[in-house]
Amino acid sequence: MYGYSVFHNKLMMTLIESVRRNENANTYIFEGAQGLKKHDAALLFAKSLVCANTATAPCCDCPACHEAQGGSHPDIVFVEKEKDKATIGVLPIRDMITESLIKPFYNKHKVFIINEGDILTPQAQNAFLKIIEEPPQYAVFIIVCTNSQMLLETVRSRAVTITFTPVSDSDIREYIKTTYPDEARIDFLVKYSMGIPGYVDSIIGRDDFETLREEVLNLLPRLLSKNKSHAFEVSDYIEEHKDNASEIYDMMLMYLRDAIVTATGRPDKVINTDKAEKINILASKYTASMLTKASDELMIAKKMLERFIKASATALHAALMIK
Template identity: 45%
Template sequence: MYGYETFHEDLMKNLIESVHNGASSHAYIFEGEKGLGVLNSARLFAAALTCKNTGVAPCGSCQNCVESKADTNPDIIYVRPKADKKSIGAKDMRKLEEDVAVKPFNSKHKVYIFEDASLLTEEAQNTFLKTFEEPPEYAVFILITENSTSLLQTILSRFTLVHFPSVSDAIMEKYISEKYPDEQERLPFLIKYCAGVPGMADNIINDENFESVRTSSLEKLFSVLSIDRRLAFVVQKYLDENKDKAETVFDFWLAYLRDIILMQSQAPNVIINIDKKDMLRQLASKYDTDYLMNMSKRVIKAKNMLSRYVNLKAISLWLSLKST
């Protein structure tokens, strides 16, 4: 769309129309999962806001549009943490306030795109609150986040929330088929596994280890589910060998357990790992649904333990030994 890859054309058409009508707001929250092209959508909207030809913005040919596409437009500022920081603090926001006070160079608007607003500390949000409340007429702020609840209510109440939902299976099929024509064999799996997030398909297809880990994790699920405690060390060794992908392994196990339960519920058409039906059917015949649901809860807890930096060896032994 206008040279920008976006998966929400109708939504963007409405936003761009507001620019044409002079009815755009000064503050937006763009909420959507990573992989939905939300940043590209923000870039497109910023291009429209700074285009010299307002009635047809973004025209794509004026100097501002050319610079916007190249990310060199001086009136579009990308806000992100400094290279040595993991968050955006109050000091950063006070410095940004000084920039906001400077009028645009070549445009009617000056647009600030916060690439990950969840990185704004509470102090930073409060520091910038007055600027959000009473900005110069030319300033427009776009806060990108996966979850708007990470922002203070005082911020949410002053912004227009634009939600970018997961896309349809039809859009996913078109995207993958056109960009990766050699992936037809995996297409049904990719559509289901990626759940409407095109960027996830990119990550999977470009990860040369994805399929090997997905297959091996299913093989090891037999050991995870087994009541034979001696197999706990098989699980421990496997997780240790894949410690850099441990979270991904847990996600695979959860997806497989979900599929097995669905097969037991006579709903095989909605499983994700449709190319692994034979192995899933074996597991479905060995364990009852209550046991599988309990193991799903344990895998979720194991994944949460991992996020709290609990030792991986301890997690794997706890998971496999079925201790309380």
């Protein structure tokens, strides 16, 4: 759409229409799961805001649109965390505020995109509040995040929150066909990605996906066993793969889901059909309520991860609670 890979066309058209009518707000929160192309959506919105032809923005024809598309427009500013920092602290936000007091170089708007809004420190958010309480009329701030609840209520109450939800299976299917015309695993990817196009990209783009899938499936009996020492094995595995911890939890949840549908007589609903043999073993060895309990604990572990609790600790907690 207008040069970007976005899926929420209706939502984006509403935002674009507000720009065309000069009715846009100053502060937005783009919220939704990772992989929903929120960053592309923010770039598209920014392009509309800086376009020289407001009534038809983004016209995709003016110099501003070209620069926005090329990533070199001086009135589109990105706010990132400092190198070697796990959070976005007050310094990048103060720099942003200073920059926001300088009028746009070209047209009507100057746009600030804060990626990873979830990791803004409370101090950074309080500094941010000062500017959004009385923003320069030309400034538009977009916080991109997975969970707006990580932001202070005072920030949320001054922003328009735009929620990005998973996209339809047919949109995912179309995306795979056009983006990866040689891909053979279309049916699997449509089911597996659960409406998140970024999952498709990350699966197709890497070599270790199948290895990880197999290892995680083989780890599940450890997670479900009554033996407490197995909980430490699960935790050790997560520690070794801590950069993929969230993905591993998603894989485990999907296998458990497959085992539950098998155990309850709906094997046609299995997503990981190529792993049916091992899933059948799980389904026959454990009851549906035991598998559901394991799923619930993994969901809690995933939430803990989102709150930046150490990956191995989240796994140990889940594995011990399941026993």
